[in-house]
């Protein structure tokens with residue numbers, strides 16, 4: 001009887017699904033416009049012109065009318081903290097120098113929830129936040145949220 005291999009989590013672990021690293025920057029065809037906006041320091045959401053409803057950047061069909069003619073529309077960049085968690089154990093070696101850091105969900109004024117990094121000051125549920133753009137650990141420019149006034 002052999003023992004199960006022991007994973008050394010102290011140095012982090014690259015989590016993969018096929019060729020994709022889990023949880024890291026992953027451009028895909030439906031989000032190309034989103035990342036082009038990020039490069040210009042603009043936060044974009046999908047919008048259905050017929051319903052004037054906003055959707056997550058990955059959404060490809062309007063849940064109200066079924067239209068697939070969604071367009072990119074600039075978001076206000078403001079919202080509030082919906083949930084958060086402080087990360088103390090780096091998910092990979094690249095993040096080892098960044099801990100502790102705070103990730104979570106921001107609820108934008110448009111009603112869309114985005115997973116993000118909270119920066120610059122402590123946050124709590126309901127903290128009013130605004131978007132900013134920062135190069136994070138892997139070198140990619142990413143939208144992050146900081147408390148308003150921080």
Ligand SMILES: [Zn+2]
Pocket residue numbers: 048049050051052053062063064065066067
């Ligand atoms: Zn619609």
